[in-house]
Amino acid sequence: MLSFIVYIFSYSFLLYAFLALIGISILSATVGTYVTINRFSYIAGALSHSILFGLGLFNYLKSIFISNKFLAESLFTPLNGAFLSGILFSLIIAYLYNNKNERLDTILSAIWSIGMSAGILFIFLTPGYNQELTRYLFGNILLVSLKEIIILFIFTIFILLIFSFFYKKILSIGFDNEFALLMGQNVKLFNTIFILIISFAIVLLTQVVGIVLLIALLTLPSSTILKFNLSLKKTMILSGILTFIVGFLGLYLSFTFNLPVSPITILILGAIYIIIFILKSGLKS
Amino acid sequence: MKKIQNSDIVIKAESIYFKYDFADKPTLEDVSFSIFDKEFVSIIGPNGGGKSTLIKLLIGLLKQDSGKIEVFGKNPENVRNKIGYVPQYFSFDSLYPITAIDVVMMGRLNSNFFSKFTKKDYEMAKNTLDFVGMGGYEKKLLSKLSGGQRQRVLIARALAVDCKILILDEPTAYLDKEAQSFLYKLLQKINKEKTIVLVSHDVGFVPSISTKVICLNRTAFEYSKLDEEKNNEGKNEEINFYNCKVDKIT
Numbered sequence: 001m002l003s004f005i006v007y008i009f010s011y012s013f014l015l016y017a018f019l020a021l022i023g024i025s026i027l028s029a030t031v032g033t034y035v036t037i038n039r040f041s042y043i044a045g046a047l048s049h050s051i052l053f054g055l056g057l058f059n060y061l062k063s064i065f066i067s068n069k070f071l072a073e074s075l076f077t078p079l080n081g082a083f084l085s086g087i088l089f090s091l092i093i094a095y096l097y098n099n100k101n102e103r104l105d106t107i108l109s110a111i112w113s114i115g116m117s118a119g120i121l122f123i124f125l126t127p128g129y130n131q132e133l134t135r136y137l138f139g140n141i142l143l144v145s146l147k148e149i150i151i152l153f154i155f156t157i158f159i160l161l162i163f164s165f166f167y168k169k170i171l172s173i174g175f176d177n178e179f180a181l182l183m184g185q186n187v188k189l190f191n192t193i194f195i196l197i198i199s200f201a202i203v204l205l206t207q208v209v210g211i212v213l214l215i216a217l218l219t220l221p222s223s224t225i226l227k228f229n230l231s232l233k234k235t236m237i238l239s240g241i242l243t244f245i246v247g248f249l250g251l252y253l254s255f256t257f258n259l260p261v262s263p264i265t266i267l268i269l270g271a272i273y274i275i276i277f278i279l280k281s282g283l284k285s
Numbered sequence: 286m287k288k289i290q291n292s293d294i295v296i297k298a299e300s301i302y303f304k305y306d307f308a309d310k311p312t313l314e315d316v317s318f319s320i321f322d323k324e325f326v327s328i329i330g331p332n333g334g335g336k337s338t339l340i341k342l343l344i345g346l347l348k349q350d351s352g353k354i355e356v357f358g359k360n361p362e363n364v365r366n367k368i369g370y371v372p373q374y375f376s377f378d379s380l381y382p383i384t385a386i387d388v389v390m391m392g393r394l395n396s397n398f399f400s401k402f403t404k405k406d407y408e409m410a411k412n413t414l415d416f417v418g419m420g421g422y423e424k425k426l427l428s429k430l431s432g433g434q435r436q437r438v439l440i441a442r443a444l445a446v447d448c449k450i451l452i453l454d455e456p457t458a459y460l461d462k463e464a465q466s467f468l469y470k471l472l473q474k475i476n477k478e479k480t481i482v483l484v485s486h487d488v489g490f491v492p493s494i495s496t497k498v499i500c501l502n503r504t505a506f507e508y509s510k511l512d513e514e515k516n517n518e519g520k521n522e523e524i525n526f527y528n529c530k531v532d533k534i535t
Contacts (some may be wrong), residue, residue, distance in 0.1 A: 037378075037381060037382065039378075168387065168390065168401075168402060169394075171383055171387055172387070172390070172391045172394060174381070175377065175378075175381055175383050175387075175388065175391070176372070176377065176391065178346065178372070179370065179372070179391055179442070180391065180394060181346070182344060182345075182346070182365050182368075182370060183365075183366075183391065183392070183394035183395075183396070183446070184365070184366075184394070184395070184396030185394055185396065186396075186398055189398070190398075226380050226382065227380070229380070229382070229426055229428050229429060230382060230426070231382050231383075231384060231426065232382040232383070234382075235382050
């Protein structure tokens with residue numbers, strides 16, 4: 001383990017992974033706790049999978065307009081596609097959620113699978129080997145670039161500012177939106193903004209951990225810490241610390257035993273969640 | 286007995302009809318009643334009798350298909366800050382990480398999107414927690430409190446609104462005898478200054494402090510002579526009216 005820490009400061013890709021892990025831990029713990037306490041994990045699941053549509057579409061358009069430098073390199077980047085499809089699907093989901101659509105889960109499933117299928121179809125149509133898209137699906141923190149780390153940190157700071165400013169309102173509206181509505185709160189606008197924020201966080205996290213494993217990262221640490229009955233702030237902070245420690249362990253195991261880093265990290269988080277769940281349920285009964 | 290005048294009407298419902306889109310029959314049919322200032326009104330009726338729907342109409346979360354509801358002579362939506370609503374405590378997520386004081390502070394929420402709580406809001410919230418006998422529990426998480434204590438925190442939240450009418454949805458459900466009697470004493474104290482509307486599915490029991498009982502089973506029957514009968518015959522007599530059989534309790 002000690003030699004691994006020395007390696008971190010000798011290899012830039014390990015150092016980048018380490019820095020990215022700090023950003024990911026803060027971002028996923030903050031947004032993830034919000035997702036968990038509001039029971040939005042299915043919404044987050046639909047969002048994270050459906051953005052493959054934007055990723056695939058823009059990657060396809062990029063290959064078509066490859067001769068135009070501006071279009072190929074600045075406009076039709078998979079990241080832009082992911083952001084735009086994230087915004088589109090967030091607005092649809094927020095509208096349905098706000099209007100208490102009874103079939104929300106069915107519609108979420110539809111968005112989930114249609115978005116993903118369309119994405120896969122565009123990947124298929126795109127000529128050449130799409131390494132970038134494989135990365136979006138399964139993620140690899142060891143491939144993160146300095147530019148991505150900077151974007152991640154800027155957005156994480158932005159999220160922290162929003163969450164600390166609206167802390168009490170997040171707490172109130174999540175607890176009892178009916179009463180918040182009676183108190184004249186614009187609950188619909190609030191939900192819409194925060195579902196959009198979830199989608200932005202998902203797009204940024206997708207680059208590093210991948211679509212398939214993202215939901216685990218958003219829900220497992222906060223669900224584990226919530227079992228301990230702490231305040232929202234403490235739950236967020238401890239979820240971040242848990243994510244960081246397990247992420248670091250995952251990085252170490254991946255580096256030492258040559259295993260893929262995302263699955264190993266998620267498996268450890270899952271194991272901790274199951275153990276805490278059983279212990280806490282056992283204590284109750 | 287309190288002298289009640291027509292000008293003291295705080296809630297007036299006139300032949301309300303309400304039907305959910307998915308339902309075959311209307312949930313409320315020709316419901317009329319009046320509630321006067323500082324009354325203690327118990328609305329009882331079986332499950333599915335339309336109690337929750339009626340509450341939602343009174344606080345303006347739903348709109349009736351026909352008929353008229355006036356709260357302080359206005360549309361319920363426009364006087365929400367005069368109504369304190371206490372929902373069922375067990376309808377909340379038991380793991381939700383919120384402290385007692387943060388629940389009560391909800392009663393001080395301001396409609397401005399970017400508004401923040403002030404020190405005054407905090408003090409008012411703290412005072413109402415003291416009033417319901419929950420002083421010292423400010424920083425305690427709701428999930429760590431007993432049912433009766435959660436109930437009182439929700440009452441404190443409604444009081445923090447500085448309301449004139451307190452509406453409670455099934456407040457005694459799942460409470461033990463001790464917590465129930467504490468609750469009734471607390472409500473009696475609140476009743477000195479505010480009108481209380483208590484909704485219960487327990488058709489067998491009505492708090493003896495009620496000045497009026499409204500029996501709701503799709504339509505409403507009003508019975509408002511509880512006070513007089515109490516003077517004549519004492520406690521525990523039975524009242525039979527329409528389909529409701531009521532035992533008064535202390």
